[in-house]
Each structure stands twice: as structure tokens, then as C-alpha cells.
Amino acid sequence: MMxxxxxxxxxxxxxxxxxxKQQLPDDLRINFIGGRxxxxxxxxxxxxxxxxxxxxxNRLIFGTGPLTGTLAPGAGRFNITTRSPLGYLGDSNSxxxxxxxxxxxxxxxxxxxxRAQKPVYLWICDDEVQIKxxxxxxxxxxxxxxxxxxxxxxxxxxxxACIGPAGENLVRFASVMTGPKNAxxxxxxxxxxxxxxxxxxxVRGTGGVKIKDPxxxxxxxxxxxxxxxxxxxxxxxRGTYGTLWYIHNYGCILVTRHHQEGYWEDADKLNPRIxxxxxxRRWIGCFCCPxxxxxxxxxxxxxxxxxxxxxxxFETVASYGAAPVVADLDTVLKxxxxxxxxxxxxxxxxxxxxxxxxxxxxxxISDEDVGFPLxxxxxxxxxxxxxxxxxxxxxxxxLAEGEVRAGRxxxxxxxxxxxxxxxxxxxxxCRSGRGVALAQATSTRGxxxxxxxxxxxxxxxxxxxxxxxxxYRSAVxxxxxxxxxxxxxxxxxxxxxxxxxxxxxxxxxxGHISYTEDMLAELFASVTGVEMSGAKLLRAxxxxxxxERAFIVREGVRRRDDYQTWxxxxxxxxxxxxxxxxxxxxxxxxxxxxxxxxxxxxxxTGIPTKEKLRExxxxxxxxxx
Amino acid sequence: xxxxxxxxxxTVYPDRCAGCMACAAICSLVKEGEIKPSASRIxxxxxxxxxxxxxxxxxxxxxxACRIACPKNAISRxxxxxxxxxxxxxxxxxxxxVRACPFGAIHLGENSAIxxxxxxxxxxxxxxxxxxxxxxxxLGTSERRKIMDDLLGLKKAAGYKPRLSVK
Numbered sequence: 001m002m003x004x005x006x007x008x009x010x011x012x013x014x015x016x017x018x019x020x021k022q023q024l025p026d027d028l029r030i031n032f033i034g035g036r037x038x039x040x041x042x043x044x045x046x047x048x049x050x051x052x053x054x055x056x057x058n059r060l061i062f063g064t065g066p067l068t069g070t071l072a073p074g075a076g077r078f079n080i081t082t083r084s085p086l087g088y089l090g091d092s093n094s095x096x097x098x099x100x101x102x103x104x105x106x107x108x109x110x111x112x113x114x115r116a117q118k119p120v121y122l123w124i125c126d127d128e129v130q131i132k133x134x135x136x137x138x139x140x141x142x143x144x145x146x147x148x149x150x151x152x153x154x155x156x157x158x159x160x161a162c163i164g165p166a167g168e169n170l171v172r173f174a175s176v177m178t179g180p181k182n183a184x185x186x187x188x189x190x191x192x193x194x195x196x197x198x199x200x201x202x203v204r205g206t207g208g209v210k211i212k213d214p215x216x217x218x219x220x221x222x223x224x225x226x227x228x229x230x231x232x233x234x235x236x237x238r239g240t241y242g243t244l245w246y247i248h249n250y251g252c253i254l255v256t257r258h259h260q261e262g263y264w265e266d267a268d269k270l271n272p273r274i275x276x277x278x279x280x281r282r283w284i285g286c287f288c289c290p291x292x293x294x295x296x297x298x299x300x301x302x303x304x305x306x307x308x309x310x311x312x313x314f315e316t317v318a319s320y321g322a323a324p325v326v327a328d329l330d331t332v333l334k335x336x337x338x339x340x341x342x343x344x345x346x347x348x349x350x351x352x353x354x355x356x357x358x359x360x361x362x363x364x365i366s367d368e369d370v371g372f373p374l375x376x377x378x379x380x381x382x383x384x385x386x387x388x389x390x391x392x393x394x395x396x397x398x399l400a401e402g403e404v405r406a407g408r409x410x411x412x413x414x415x416x417x418x419x420x421x422x423x424x425x426x427x428x429x430c431r432s433g434r435g436v437a438l439a440q441a442t443s444t445r446g447x448x449x450x451x452x453x454x455x456x457x458x459x460x461x462x463x464x465x466x467x468x469x470x471x472y473r474s475a476v477x478x479x480x481x482x483x484x485x486x487x488x489x490x491x492x493x494x495x496x497x498x499x500x501x502x503x504x505x506x507x508x509x510x511g512h513i514s515y516t517e518d519m520l521a522e523l524f525a526s527v528t529g530v531e532m533s534g535a536k537l538l539r540a541x542x543x544x545x546x547x548e549r550a551f552i553v554r555e556g557v558r559r560r561d562d563y564q565t566w567x568x569x570x571x572x573x574x575x576x577x578x579x580x581x582x583x584x585x586x587x588x589x590x591x592x593x594x595x596x597x598x599x600x601x602x603x604x605t606g607i608p609t610k611e612k613l614r615e616x617x618x619x620x621x622x623x624x625x
Numbered sequence: 626x627x628x629x630x631x632x633x634x635x636t637v638y639p640d641r642c643a644g645c646m647a648c649a650a651i652c653s654l655v656k657e658g659e660i661k662p663s664a665s666r667i668x669x670x671x672x673x674x675x676x677x678x679x680x681x682x683x684x685x686x687x688x689x690a691c692r693i694a695c696p697k698n699a700i701s702r703x704x705x706x707x708x709x710x711x712x713x714x715x716x717x718x719x720x721x722x723v724r725a726c727p728f729g730a731i732h733l734g735e736n737s738a739i740x741x742x743x744x745x746x747x748x749x750x751x752x753x754x755x756x757x758x759x760x761x762x763x764l765g766t767s768e769r770r771k772i773m774d775d776l777l778g779l780k781k782a783a784g785y786k787p788r789l790s791v792k
Contacts, residue, residue: 070660071650071753097646097671104661143674156672156784179673208661214654225755281676283756285645290755292643296676308676 003212004066004528005029010107010129012122014196015056015114019129024108030530031617033537034065034108036091036499037544039081042111043089044547044620049554053085053188054170054195056115062102062161062201063109065502069100069209069287071221072523073228074504076100076287080189085172086348086402087423087446088552092175092189093499094161095286096182101159104205116197121149121162125204134199138168141341142177149202162200163190164343166390170194171400173348173425177340181294181310182286185345187424187445188402212529220522225290227519228507238506239291241272242283243314247321251458251478252578253428253436254322257376258354259419259567262429263576266327270317275329284310286504293506297333304330309337319350324357324382331379335386342390347448351425352399352406353385355417364414370395419565422446422557430568432578433457433478438591439488441564444548452492453509454484481587485594497541543616546608549601550620559606562592630685630707632763635741635748636772637680639779641758644671644678648750648759652741655749664734666741667750667759670785679779680759681787682750683709683730683741686773691740694725699738706746713737720789728776729787 002024011020024038032038039061046059060082067075078099084090102110105124112122116131119138123130137145142164150158159178167174167190174190175183184190193199211217237245247254247270252262279299285292299307312320312333320326320335339346359365360374367373371394374381388396398406403425407418419426424446430437435454443451456476463473470476470490472483491509494517498508501520508520517534525531532540552561564583572582596603600612607622649665657664667682685707692700692709699715700722702708709731716737723731723738731740741748743761751759764772 071647071654097644100646104663147674156670206661206663208653208657208659208664210659211654214658217654218651282640282678283643284673284676284678285643285756287645288647288650289643289645290647292645292756298676310673 001210003210004070004524005034006103006106006108006209008107009109009111010124012110012112012129012131013114014112014116014120014131014198017116017131019131031540032544032547033500033540035063035068035077035502036079036081036093036496037540038109039063039079039091040544040547040551042109043081043083044551046111047083051083053083053090053192056196057113058083058192060112060189060192060196060198061109062112064099064103065500066528067523068502069103070211070527071217071288072503072527073221073224074286074289074507075502076289077499077502077504078102078184079499079502080176080184082189082192084187084445085170085191086188088555088557089445089548090187090189090192091445091548092184092186093450094176094178094182094184095504096159096178097287098159098161098178098182098203099502100287101203101205103209104207105203106205106207110201112196112198114196119197119199121200121202122198123153123202126206137199139165141165142343143180143341145200146179149200153202155204158202158204160200160202162343163193164341164390166343167191167194168199169390169392169400171344171389171392172402172405173345173352175343175345177343179310181340183340183345186347186448188345190343211527213526216526217523220519220526224507224519224523228290238293241276242293242295244270244272244275244312244317246314247272247317249576251455252432252573252576252581253430255318255351255354255426255429256322257325258323258351258358258417259426259429259565260358260571261575262431262573262578264322264325265575266325267322269327270321270329270332279329279333281308289504291506299330299333302330304334307334307337309333309340311340312336316346319346320382323350323354325377326379326382327377328379331382335379335382338383338386342386344386344390347427348402348425349386349389351419352389352403353382355403355406355419355425356385356395356399358417359410359414362417364412364417365410369410419567420447421563421565422552422561424448426565429573430564431573431581431583434481434583434591435475435478435484435487437564437568437583437588438484438595439491442488442492442562442592442595444545444552450495450505452488452495454487454491456487456509479581481584481591484591485598488595489598492545493538493541496544497537500541500544539616543618546613546616546618547620549608550613550618550622553607553622557606559592559604562606564588629702629704633707633761634685634764634769635682635743635751636760636762636764637682637776638758638760639679639776641756642669642678642680643756643758644669645755647753647755648680651749651753655744664739666739668729668732670780670783672783677779677783679776679783679785681728681730681780681785684728684773684776685709686727690725690727691722691731694721696721703742706743708743709740710742711738711740723787723789726787729780729785732787733789
């Protein structure tokens, strides 16, 4: 009897229209735990080096975790893993209610390859799995498609993960959406889905997740919930106002004017309290979340009066607000909603748009290239570009390639202003936190704050506490370069662990140590019956991180790809509390050396050493150079 | 005049519901030993695009439509708690109770009709709802009437119909 895991991988070959159910191997379960971990191993094993993202042989892997669909707080999540059409590792995580439904249907993972001859969608209803015609759905946005499938199959409880026009049109940063706003956004997993002619995966599960020790699970969950309540400052703000709570200037990390600044002078205009009072109708939670942070909103006056939807999140506001400096909440909500419906990753979309605005500012592109002027703060221009990108119309076709490829296409010096790490558009402005800068550069999927986020730097942890936990008093000083290797490695492993168990990162490192890995271990043991200490779980996370690193090393990633963007090094912050700050190149080199040493990777190349791989029980052969 | 269950009722407050399913998860865990919302005694109706979320659970009607409809006399009231109880020996899964319940709160399980038994007077879902969207407390007749009318309105708005088979 298996507990926690459903025990099955669903394998779908779209070219041959073949569906196979495979037992979940013990090796994968015990060594890679679930979700992002097992996904990464399958990707490394099954996608040969050099495979193009749009090659039918590329795998599109959906993975839930052993805690998905249980009482564990925030355990409603899943990862989608693939060779990215944008960078190297495609990997994105989403919440909502789709993942538990897949578990209830009896599957932990779905592995898809091949290419359907015509648009199809996958219908999973418990044991019954069908590849169905999606002719009517193709071209529909993500909201329409999900509701049409419920109508067609006559069941309002069906949960669907699908792509919109952006995925169909192979926009390199297309997302996969479930529900009105839950997105597996980054790294273009939606474009890979589109390349396979797969519109959606719809799921209905009437089974259950088996629990080894229900009493212990209830106890551990109760304890966890109390810890969440106790860490009031963090969860109190988010729990009341959602992630919009984090739109503020004290860290100077807001992507203002395409990272020309980190301080957004109008941040207060998008005050979460005003949003809460004037727009929010209710709060929606992912599966078993004790602190729901999805607002269901309605615009009650003005030109967008009557618009309703779910969201926005911190990043939606940063990307459609701070990046193009649009200080109007109504317009940001409109952009967020349209972007979700088209199936675009809000992070890359807003950054690519602000990139175009910077090129316009510098006279590299003009009205003639775009069809209209791109002035900072012009919300109408942002909305027009979103549509042009999703449908690859005019200049939108260039931007749909992502910042790196768009820069190359435009030429005329446009390449100089590209800000991306491992081809993924720069997430935060990283000139004030040294650890944050390092983490967003070493992240296996490219620039991002969800893969290792030492933002504890900004939270005023006492030096004594820092020494106790990380061995350095300066590890939590945002402007210090010392002790960051261990801090970044720890948060990277914590993030990986959250994604392997598939719990929300709000209850992982962003809980600001409101709980420890040992509490997760308790939940894990009560659900699965597998006793592993928190340290052992983090060890599994390290194993997964090395598998991901091995995958991108095979794709050509080396030390040279672990650097922050040129702007982070060369341009001091022009305003805000951290005015004048930038990243020092020499000290960054030392910090990166330190990071590789903690990782056990070759300091010169950034390749995991044979000893490290052996120590983690991984037999992977990697190049020496 | 209520003559059962000390006048206490399981009351739902749909505008506070976050649709998180914690109630359905704990209900199925306690009653079925696994987390299985399809077998939960409390259901969450979700209409994400209209922002409508509604808990569907036995309202302990008086007189109870399910009991009156049952041709096998399989349904009775626990006078101590006020809960409706189904005798699995007598129930033959005909579905008459499912059709009769105005709230859609009774459904067919694998062996018999299933309805909330108030966990013997200490409903677990109340304990586990993180959003205070469920209560178990004494309520006056007029207040109850209003809540039940609101529920019927929301059920209609959602177009919710309980299923007549396990799937």
C-alpha cells in the first residue's frame, strides 16, 4: 500500500496517440521525492542534450508532490518541467486546485511527448484517459477554454490546465493557466504545450489520497498552522492584503523603467489597503491554504467598470506597473486579466514591454517600428503590446521571442540593453541585496526569485542569529558580500524542497523561518510513512538541484552564465534608500567562488564535480570543460 | 419550536468561504480515512469566474425532505444532535433523497446515501475551516429561515445539481 503518492505516472505519446500507465518507481520516490524533483530526473533521463524545445521529442512533464491534496498548508501545487524555448531549463510551479484533482484521479505525474496532428486536449477521469479533439477550443483564451470544457463534458468540477493564444502562437514565454489566474508562468512551458498541439489537460478525480497516519497529520498540520499565525508580521500582511503587500520601496528591487531604477516613486498609488477596500470582493485560497492570498476583484468605476477577475500578485503589479511605470491600478488589473486570458507569463511580458520602452527612450526604435510611440507610463501602449505579443502581430512578433532574441533581431545597438540571465528576463533589480543578486544569477532556470531567495537579508535578522544559522554574522547584511554562498545554497535547497513536496513557498523560506524543515519532515512522514529528517529532505533537494544543474551544463551552461546583468554591475541606483548602490565585480567573483565551493562544483567551470555527484548517488557523466 | 439538537445548527457563511476545501479534506479524512473530497459530507460548489463559492451541507430541515422521500425508511433523525442518519442496511441507493433535498446536501456513496452526521455533535469541519466560514451554534427560526433562503438563491445562481451516481 502506498501512502501520499498516488503511485502512478501517466505517459502520453501524442504522435502515436498512445497512453500508458506506469508504476512510480521507488528510486524516484525516495531519492527525488516528487514534483519538481522527479520531473527534473525524468527530463535529464529522457531529453537528449541539444534537443530543441519545439522538437516533438521534448518532454512536457507535469508533477504533483506527496503532500499535494493533503491537509498540509499550501499543498495544492504542481510543477511543469521541459526544455525551455526561452532559456535552458523550463520549470514552472503553480497553485490552485488542478494538482489535487490529478492526485484524486490517481496520478502523480503526467509525461507528454510527440506532437498531435491536430489540436487535441487530454481528458483524465480517474482510470479513463482520452485524447480528445480540440478544434473548437483552439484560438480560445484560457478562461473560455476552461469553461467550454466543463460545458462540453457536463461537469463543473473539472479542473483544467490550458494554454491560450500565446501558447498556440509559440510565444516563447507563454504560460499554462489553471482557473482564472493560477499560472505556471515562467520559462515558456505554454509554448512547448502549443508546439505539441495540446490545448489542455482536463482532470476529474473521484478517488482519494491515502494517509499513513491521519492523527499525526492533523497534529502536525495544527502545529504548522499555529506557527503560521505566530509569524504575524509576514503572514498577517499577506494574509490580509495578498502579495500586493510586498509592493514597496525599502529594498529597492522593483523593476522600475526596465531596471533603470529600483525605487518606484508611484508605488504608493498601488497601495494594497486601497485595493482591498475598493476592489476586493472576496479572498480565494489554493487547496487547504489557511491564508488565502488570491483576491477576487471587481472594478467598480471608470473605463474598466465591471471588469472582474482574480489577482493580481506582487509580480503582476511589478511587471505591468513598476516596469513600464504605469501607476494606475485599473490599467494594471486590465493588463493582468488580459495577459492571463491570452496565457502570457506576466513577468517576462512586462519586462519585454519595458525593454521596448527603453529602446524607444534611447531612440533605437521609433513609432515606425512599433506603429505608435512607447512612452513611459502609457497604459494604453502596454495593453496594445500585450495583444500584439500574444498574436505575434507586427512588432509583437519580435517581442514574442523574448528579450535576448528580440535584441538580436532589432540590432542597431538594442542588444546592449538586454537584461537577462540564462536567457530569462531579469526578475528583480538586484543592486541592493548581495545574496539576492547572487541567487537570481545562479538559479537553474534563469533570473528569478522563486528558486532561492535570501530576502531574509532585508529583514533585519540579528548578527548573532545569523552567525548561529549560517556561520557568518554578515550573512544577513544586505550590503555585505561575505557568507552569501551558504545563504544562497540553503535557500535554493529550501525552494527545491518546497517544489518537490509541492507546498507553497509562502510556507517555506518566505515564512521567514516560521517553521523548519523538520516540520515539513513531520508532515511528510505522517502522510507517506517514510521517516526522513529535515536534513535528509534538504539532502534530496540538493540532489535535485544538481540534476537540474547537470541538465543545463549539458546544454552548455558554465560559470559565465552565472553572472548578474551588466546594469547590476555598472549603473548605480539613481534613487531611493539604496541610492548609489551597485554590485562590485571583483567581490561578486569572490562571492561566486564561495557559492561553488559550498555547492561542491568546480570553481573555474561551474560544473558539478564527480565527487559531488557520487556523494549524492548520481551517475551522470558531464564534460570536464 | 425546535425539539432536537439543543437548537444548534451547522450554519454556512458562503461569503467568507475561500474555496480552499479544508472542510472537505478533513471530513473525508475523518469519515473515510483518506483525503477524498468526492466522499466528503460537505461539498464546495465553485464558480470561479463569477466569484461564487458555496458550501453545501445538511441544514437539518424540519420536516426533513430526505426522510419523507425515502421509500425504505432508511433515514432518521438523531434527536440528540439533530443530524440526519442513514441506515446503510436499509438504503438501496435509489436516489429519492438526493432528488428531494432542496440544498443538494445528500449524495450517493458506494454503499449507501451519505449525509453529514455532525460528527456526533462536534463537527470537525468547523474546527478546521481557517476562514470562520462555518459555525455550529444555536440559531433562531427567523435567522435560520433567512440563511436557508440565501443558500437556495446561491444554489440556483450556481446551477448546482447533486449527482445521482458516485461519479
